[in-house]
Amino acid sequence: xxxxxxxxxxxxxxxxxxxxxxxxxxxxxxxxxxxxxxxxxxxxxxxxxxxxxxxxxxxxxxxxxxxxxxxxxxxxxxxxxxxxxxxxxxxxxxxxxxxxxxxxxxxxxxxxxxxxxxxxxxxxxxxxxxxxxxxxxxxxxxxxxxxxxxxxxxxxxxxxxxxxxxxxxxxxxxxxxxxxxxxxxxxxxxxxxxxxxxxxxxxxxxxxxxxxxxxxxxxxxxxxxxxxxxxxxxxxxxxxxxxxxxxxxxxxxxxxxxxxxxxxxxxxxxxxxxxxxxx
Amino acid sequence: xxxxxxxxxxxxxxxxxxxxxxxxxxxxxxxxxxxxxxxxxxxxxxxxxxxxxxxxxxxxxxxxxxxxxxxxxxxxxxxxxxxxxxxxxxxxxxxxxxxxxxxxxxxxxxxxxxxxxxxxxxxxxxxxxxxxxxxxxxxxxxxxxxxxxxxxxxxxxxxxxxxxxxxxxxxxxxxxxxxxxxxxxxxxxxxxxxxxxxxxxxxxxxxxxxxxxxxxxxxxxxxxxxxxxxxxxxxxxxxxxxxxxxxxxxxxxxxxxxxxxxxxxxxxxxxxxxxxxxx
DNA sequence: CGGTTGCTTGAATTTAATCAATCTACGTGG
DNA sequence: CCACGTAGATTGATTAAATTCAAGCAACCG
Numbered sequence: 001x002x003x004x005x006x007x008x009x010x011x012x013x014x015x016x017x018x019x020x021x022x023x024x025x026x027x028x029x030x031x032x033x034x035x036x037x038x039x040x041x042x043x044x045x046x047x048x049x050x051x052x053x054x055x056x057x058x059x060x061x062x063x064x065x066x067x068x069x070x071x072x073x074x075x076x077x078x079x080x081x082x083x084x085x086x087x088x089x090x091x092x093x094x095x096x097x098x099x100x101x102x103x104x105x106x107x108x109x110x111x112x113x114x115x116x117x118x119x120x121x122x123x124x125x126x127x128x129x130x131x132x133x134x135x136x137x138x139x140x141x142x143x144x145x146x147x148x149x150x151x152x153x154x155x156x157x158x159x160x161x162x163x164x165x166x167x168x169x170x171x172x173x174x175x176x177x178x179x180x181x182x183x184x185x186x187x188x189x190x191x192x193x194x195x196x197x198x199x200x201x202x203x204x205x206x207x208x209x210x211x212x213x214x215x216x217x218x219x220x221x222x223x224x225x226x227x228x229x230x231x232x233x234x235x236x237x238x239x240x241x242x243x244x245x246x247x248x249x250x251x252x253x254x255x256x257x258x259x260x261x262x263x264x265x266x267x268x269x270x271x272x273x274x275x276x277x278x279x
Numbered sequence: 280x281x282x283x284x285x286x287x288x289x290x291x292x293x294x295x296x297x298x299x300x301x302x303x304x305x306x307x308x309x310x311x312x313x314x315x316x317x318x319x320x321x322x323x324x325x326x327x328x329x330x331x332x333x334x335x336x337x338x339x340x341x342x343x344x345x346x347x348x349x350x351x352x353x354x355x356x357x358x359x360x361x362x363x364x365x366x367x368x369x370x371x372x373x374x375x376x377x378x379x380x381x382x383x384x385x386x387x388x389x390x391x392x393x394x395x396x397x398x399x400x401x402x403x404x405x406x407x408x409x410x411x412x413x414x415x416x417x418x419x420x421x422x423x424x425x426x427x428x429x430x431x432x433x434x435x436x437x438x439x440x441x442x443x444x445x446x447x448x449x450x451x452x453x454x455x456x457x458x459x460x461x462x463x464x465x466x467x468x469x470x471x472x473x474x475x476x477x478x479x480x481x482x483x484x485x486x487x488x489x490x491x492x493x494x495x496x497x498x499x500x501x502x503x504x505x506x507x508x509x510x511x512x513x514x515x516x517x518x519x520x521x522x523x524x525x526x527x528x529x530x531x532x533x534x535x536x537x538x539x540x541x542x543x544x545x546x547x548x549x550x551x552x553x554x555x556x557x558x
Numbered sequence: 559c560g561g562t563t564g565c566t567t568g569a570a571t572t573t574a575a576t577c578a579a580t581c582t583a584c585g586t587g588g
Numbered sequence: 589c590c591a592c593g594t595a596g597a598t599t600g601a602t603t604a605a606a607t608t609c610a611a612g613c614a615a616c617c618g
Contacts, residue, residue, distance in 0.1 A: 114445045115441070155421045158437050165443055175498060210597090219498075458575095
């Protein structure tokens with residue numbers, strides 16, 4: 001059975017029209033306003049803020065300990081989640097019990113989107129470290145009108161969905177690379193880029209996921225991932241110590257990860273100007 | 280420069296508040312109402328209809344000849360397209376000039392979504408056969424209020440985006456399978472399923488894309504795709520003649536395509552079922 | 559008819575998966 | 589406090605598979 005609100009024992013949600021608040025059982029108000037959030041400029045879910053003045057939007061926070069589930073496969077989807085702190089992964093279970101990792105989600109990114117398709121989550125989400133998320137009730141969000149400062153939240157949600165789609169397509173392209181090393185290199189670079197976007201170091205960071213999870217995500221075995229990392233380290237491109245990564249030669253990785261296409265000719269676009277929407 | 284409307288020389292769009300019409304230069308009105316569309320029940324873009332009574336929505340049709348581009352990479356994205364007739368592919372160009380196919384789009388499906396992320400298309404779309412699409416101006420669509428018959432078009436757009444995302448994740452999972460045959464099997468089954476959804480035969484159909492395109496999509500070489508198809512045919516699971524496919528043993532394909540993880544594997548197919556390529 | 563495109567098939571090569579052993583860090587319980 | 593078990597990671601040897609290179613075939617088109 002699904003809970004109307006992802007309450008944690010000590011977390012109670014209240015309607016807060018002008019500023020988003022979460023009242024905890026401790027009696028303190030956890031500031032849930034996007035305006036005050038440290039992710040203000042990077043969070044996709046800022047869509048939920050600003051809009052709140054016009055309507056009633058209950059945005060709750062939820063703290064997750066490492067390994068804790070945010071939602072499961074098949075669970076009714078009432079919320080879209082914005083990661084505030086930490087890292088999650090989403091995955092689905094294959095018939096043999098093996099799990100296929102579909103995404104890693106960092107602070108400022110949305111999770112649980114896919115559930116909007118059918119109203120039930122197609123994947124499950126797990127915290128890879130202690131994390132905190134904002135739970136945004138998407139049905140209510142969709143009803144909110146445009147704000148003075150921007151388009152309707154719905155539009156921003158669509159935009160976020162499309163961005164997610166693009167990211168997914170890019171990830172699929174990486175997984176389609178035929179060799180292991182380029183895939184891992186591309187993975188590292190993508191990770192570094194996302195870190196940098198969030199204001200963290202793009203050259204030195206901690207992997208929050210296991211080799212096996214990376215492997216699942218990339219379509220490789222754990223061993224292949226490990227070997228690729230070792231290879232990069234042996235060439236002096238990175239240093240690896242357990243899950244701590246230091247990128248020394250991003251350009252070398254970049255060069256390696258550069259996709260080399262399969263033998264597919266550009267049949268439809270002969271040299272010169274590709275034929276398009278006739279002017 | 281981008282065009283406010285994807286006009287074709289002989290296609291002129293008119294505002295039609297109560298029913299969506301396209302006036303062609305020939306002077307005839309092409310019925311563009313979703314209500315009268317043969318895809319009525321299957322088209323994701325029905326979201327554009329019904330809503331039209333409340334506001335003004337210009338929906339244009341565009342006919343594409345085989346090989347013609349619907350939009351290019353980098354082009355400003357003013358429309359989301361619904362495929363009415365035919366098949367398209369979307370792809371992006373890799374640095375070496377080869378193309379990475381991201382999706383195949385059949386009648387009743389949406390194309391061009393990814394452009395909403397940044398306002399510019401991340402992929403290009405090409406007709407794989409003579410096709411016809413509806414061009415839906417998404418900015419206008421987003422402004423439309425909820426209809427009597429259902430939620431706001433915006434909500435349905437979000438839903439469609441999420442569905443697209445789920446599809447993409449599933450496709451990525453297929454591309455992550457470590458062997459070629461399961462990938463091709465999964466591809467065939469997915470294709471068959473989509474055909475069936477549209478009311479076509481799920482066992483006998485025509486591939487609209489080349490082996491190379493399938494390969495790009497699946498992360499395989501053309502040769503591997505060809506070999507997989509030959510193998511299936513040799514086992515009597517399908518018949519292949521050029522691009523015509525006849526599925527004889529969907530269950531065998533199903534069993535083969537069932538994703539198998541690495542270390543956690545415990546198999547899997549019930550006794551009697553073809554276990555793998557072992558004859 | 560000759561050239562092109564797409565597809566199939568074969569043989570050699572390259573590469574990742576698999577199987578297996580080892581090592582470390584870590585938490586638990588004696 | 590330390591032995592112990594476990595989980596994650598690394599590395600090596602072997603095997604299995606896809607890619608690559610190459611040849612040939614069939615359909616199509618100007």
